[in-house]
Amino acid sequence: MSGEPSSDVLVHASQLTKRYRDLTAVDGVDFSVRRGETFGFLGPNGAGKSSLMRMIGCVSPVTGGTLRVLGADPARDGSRIRARLGVVPQEDNLDDEVTVRENLLIFGRYFGLPRRTARERAAELLEFAQLGDKAAESVQALSGGMKRRLTIARSMINSPEILLLDEPTTGLDPQARHVLWERLYQLKRQGVTQLLTTHYMDEAEQLCDRLVVMDHGKIVATGSPSALISRYTTREVLELRFAAGRAEAEQRVVGLAERVEQLPDRVLLYTEDGEATLSKVHGVGLSPVASLVRRATLEDVFLTLTGRTLVD
CATH class of the missing domain: 3.30.70.980 (YebC, transcriptional regulation domain)
Incomplete structure (x- = not known):
């Protein structure tokens, strides 16, 4: 992969590498993510998916190769990039000490949103996540699926250009997974670019426009779900x-x-x-x-x- 990425490419990696001492977690991978698409990283635990997401999220430095996110270098412009990202981590890290609505309002302050804007966004996102009737309740009262939807709603408080989802439905029952897929599909229709990691094959087929299959830090296949199925089986x-x-x-x-x-x-x-x-x-x-x-x-x-x- 050579040359500068076009303005339509929001994430561009060339020979991207991540090492932790003697462990090579990501081993010279190339990929690009275009504006408005849902792009997946599919593979077993330990394949390097989360390490990739941490580099894209500007919280883990690149060991080698090139990475550009929103046209910028995470090493120099990490804080500016993070302000334009939404992040859904593997484990929910919601604040159990405050209400559902307050989780959104507090997060809005981290991005410097005016109070009125934060309240308006919180109201919109609670409806989007189907949590409007839970706004005044404690987070502890929510089911696992509700907490996951709240985490996604919180990640959208700053109207991000890219949404990073690390194993978004792990641990959820089938019904909760399908509700979450519906929410993510709505975001896609709104033009939000999404990057997600998963080891669920059906999830990748349902959500991803394109994906890479990873194994031991390397990309072993790239394409749309249908193209990969047609090509390899x-x-x-x-x-x-x-x-x-x-x-x-x-x-x-x-x-x-x-x-x-x-x-x-x-x-x-x-x-x-x-x-x-x-x-x-x-x-x-x-x-x-x-x-x-x-x-x-x-x-x-x-x-x-x-x-x-x-x-x-």
């Missing part, structure tokens, strides 16, 4: 579960699909036509106790690239 996957004699059965399915992946509890057959492949399985005399034909996902992409699952 087949259209469908046939999942088979066998009972007794599984080892023999697994040997007999080799060659029936473009690729066969043997997992501890099932066998995956990567194929363009799952039903046709299942007929082939039956044709060689095998009767799995369970079978499932599904479309390929980003998890399959990761298995293809690294040979292991996303969540360590």
